[in-house]
Amino acid sequence: MITINGVSVDAQGQTLEAYLSSTSYDPKRIAVERNGSIVPKSQYGQMILQEGDSIEIVSFVGGG
Secondary structure, eight states: OEEETTEEEOOTTSBHHHHHHTSSOOGGGEEEEETTEEEOGGGTTTOBOOTTOEEEEEEOOOOO
């Protein structure tokens, strides 16, 4: 299992890009951290989610 924003998810073996496409996250408006390190957007398609990974996804919101 993988922990994404504190919730256990069965997503190992998928790329981060594939996982994100199955969610409502807008890749242009998020930042992703994997095991304490920021993942560059250019690596979303190559990064394979692995058993034990801890992923944090943060959405940016505009306002004023």
